[in-house]
Amino acid sequence: MGVFIIAEAGVNHNGDPALALELIDAAARAGADAVKFQTFEPEALATGAAGKAEYQKVTTGSGESQLDMLRRLVLPKECYPALQERCRSRGIRFLSTPFDLGSLRFLVDEVGIDLLKLSSGAVVHGPLLLAAARTGLPIILSTGMSTMGEIEGALAVLAFGVTQPVGNPSQDVLASRDLAPLAGRVTLLHCTTEYPAPLDQVNLRAMDGLAAHFGLPVGYSDHTQGITVTVAAAARGAMVVEKHFTLDRALPGPDHKASLEPDELAAMVGAIREVEQALGVAEKAPTPAELQVAKVARASLVAARPIAAGTVLTEADLAVKRPGTGLSPLLYWHMLGRVAGHGYRTDELIDP
Numbered sequence: 001m002g003v004f005i006i007a008e009a010g011v012n013h014n015g016d017p018a019l020a021l022e023l024i025d026a027a028a029r030a031g032a033d034a035v036k037f038q039t040f041e042p043e044a045l046a047t048g049a050a051g052k053a054e055y056q057k058v059t060t061g062s063g064e065s066q067l068d069m070l071r072r073l074v075l076p077k078e079c080y081p082a083l084q085e086r087c088r089s090r091g092i093r094f095l096s097t098p099f100d101l102g103s104l105r106f107l108v109d110e111v112g113i114d115l116l117k118l119s120s121g122a123v124v125h126g127p128l129l130l131a132a133a134r135t136g137l138p139i140i141l142s143t144g145m146s147t148m149g150e151i152e153g154a155l156a157v158l159a160f161g162v163t164q165p166v167g168n169p170s171q172d173v174l175a176s177r178d179l180a181p182l183a184g185r186v187t188l189l190h191c192t193t194e195y196p197a198p199l200d201q202v203n204l205r206a207m208d209g210l211a212a213h214f215g216l217p218v219g220y221s222d223h224t225q226g227i228t229v230t231v232a233a234a235a236r237g238a239m240v241v242e243k244h245f246t247l248d249r250a251l252p253g254p255d256h257k258a259s260l261e262p263d264e265l266a267a268m269v270g271a272i273r274e275v276e277q278a279l280g281v282a283e284k285a286p287t288p289a290e291l292q293v294a295k296v297a298r299a300s301l302v303a304a305r306p307i308a309a310g311t312v313l314t315e316a317d318l319a320v321k322r323p324g325t326g327l328s329p330l331l332y333w334h335m336l337g338r339v340a341g342h343g344y345r346t347d348e349l350i351d352p
Contacts, residue, residue: 001239002273002276003219003234003238003239003240003241003272003276004033004034004219004239004240004241005031005032005033005034005240005241005242005243005268005269005272006032006033006034006035006036006095006117006240006241006242006243007023007026007027007030007032007034007035007036007243007245007265008036008221008242008243008244008245008259009023009024009027009035009036009037009244009245010036010037010038010244010255011037011038011073011253011254011255012244012245012246012247012251012253012255012256012259013037013075014072014073014251014252014253015072015073015074015075017075017076017079017082017083019247020037020075020079020083021082021083021086022247023035023245023246023247024083024086024087024090024092024094025086025090026245026247026262026265027092027245027265028087028090028091028092029262029266030245030262030265030266030268030269031266031269031270031273032092032265032269033092033093034092034093034094034095034115035087035092035093035094035095036095036096036097036117036242037075037083037095037096037097038073038096038097038099038119039075039096039097039098039099039103039106039107040070040074040098040099040100040103041074041100041102041103042067042070042071042074043067044099044100044101044102044103045070045099045100046065046066046067046070047067048065048067049065050065050066050067051065051066052064052065052066052069052254053195055194055195055254055258056069056254059253059254059255059256059257060252060253060254069254073253073254077106077110080096080110080111084111093115094113095113095115095117096111096113096117097117097118097119098116098118098128098132099119099121099122099128100128101127101128101131104116104128104131104132104135105131108135108137113137114137115137115138115139115140116132116135116137116138116139116140117139117140117142117242118132118139118140118141118142119142120142120143120144120145120146120191120193120221121145122141122142122154123141123142123143123145123146123150123151123154124146124150124153124154126157129154129157129158129161130157130158130160130161130168130169131161132158132161133157133158133159133160133161133162134161134162134165136162138184138185138186138187139158139185139186139187140186140187140189140219140240141154141158141186141187141188141189142189142191142221142242143188143189143190143191143210144191144192144193144221145193148209148213151188151210151214152177152214153174155177155179155182155186155214155216156169156173156174156175156176156177156178156179157169157174158182158185158186159178159179159180159181159182160173160174162181162182162185163181179214179215179216182216183215183216186216187216187217187218187219187239187240188210188214188216188217188218188219189218189219189220189221189240189242190203190204190206190207190210190218190219190220190221190233191220191221191222191223192223192224193223194223195223195254195255195257195258196223196224196225196257196258197222197223197224198224199224199229202224202229204220204229204232204233204236207219207220207233207236207237207238208236211237217239217240218237218238218239219233219238219239219240219241219242220233220238220240220241220242221241221242221243222241222242222243223244223258225258226264227243227260227264227267227268227271230243230268230272231268231271231272231275234272234275234276235275235279241272243259243260243265243268244258244259244260245259245260245261245262245264245265246259246260246261247261247262248261249261294324295323295324295325296322296323296324297322297324298322298323298324299320299321299322299323299324299329300320300321300322300323300324300325300326300327300328300329300349300350301318301319301320301326301327301328301329301331301332301335301349301350302318302319302320302321302326302347302348302349302350303317303318303319303344303345303346303347303348303350304316304317304318304319304346305317305346306343306344306345306346307340307343307344308340308343309340309341309342309343310339310340311339311340312337312338312339312340313335313336313337313338313339313340314336315336317340318332318335318336318350319347320332321347325349326349326350327349327350327351327352331352335350
């Protein structure tokens with residue numbers, strides 16, 4: 001199975017369903033496996049006192065609250081069937097991240113989504129984690145801003161929800177850290193939650209730590225500028241990669257400036273597909289193409305001078321020359337002292 005590439009439209013539609021449809025078209029043209037939006041009820045997500053992140057103040061100003069900004073970025077629920085239909089017609093998977101319990105139920109019960117992608121903020125949202133686990137759907141969980149202990153706690157909630165259809169997890173249950181029920185159900189995404197994320201704070205090796213510690217598939221949600229780090233994550237073994245994109249970085253809104261434009265998204269997808277082809281397997285062995293090249297590029301043992309039958313071979317009798325169709329030069333010392341079974345002309349391949 002190849003890398004699952006999620007084109008993160010997020011809120012880059014600016015609340016406009018027509019723009020959301022255009023984002024689907026762009027993601028499909030780029031070759032992404034899925035296009036993902038964000039589903040939330042502003043009043044269920046933030047209080048009126050919640051401030052904006054620094055990057056949001058830069059991109060949208062500081063004169064409004066986070067709640068007011070969110071209200072401008074909501075997609076009307078009645079547009080979701082059209083979004084799904086556009087995805088079906090373009091051959092791309094429809095996803096959306098729920099940020100609150102009502103939005104989770106809407107996506108599962110009414111939209112019929114078949115995969116849940118949870119944001120980094122959900123790592124500490126116990127009720128949302130529990131409800132997500134009880135949907136029975138596979139889950140991709142981003143882990144930006146999180147400690148290993150917080151991720152352990154989140155996974156414990158998911159494991160409880162998967163195995164227990166009712167009830168709430170006690171602290172003792174959560175402390176057990178039995179993650180076996182999550183096998184085949186949960187993928188963790190390493191993430192640095194800053195827009196754009198500085199390269200020296202990306203720490204791609206954290207993917208290795210997540211995989212080793214939790215024994216779950218890992219991937220990467222990228223907030224850096226450009227495509228280099230996303231492609232590098234694929235080369236390091238990411239099973240899933242996610243990247244924000246927009247139709248135009250000059251559009252107003254919090255995430256446009258840290259997003260790829262359509263041609264860049266297509267370049268990223270293409271580069272990842274090339275990396276997939278190049279990854280191969282862990283075993284080192286010559287490829288079919290190399291076996292042909294070896295006949296020309298490698299050398300063989302040949303007669304350094306005319307050799308008469310019955311001659312005891314010495315260093316003066318043997319040379320190492322191309323082509324590589326004869327006896328390996330690694331047998332050079334093994335052949336010393338052996339008796340020539342027949343005569344050889346200069347440069348003739350030596351028999352075993």
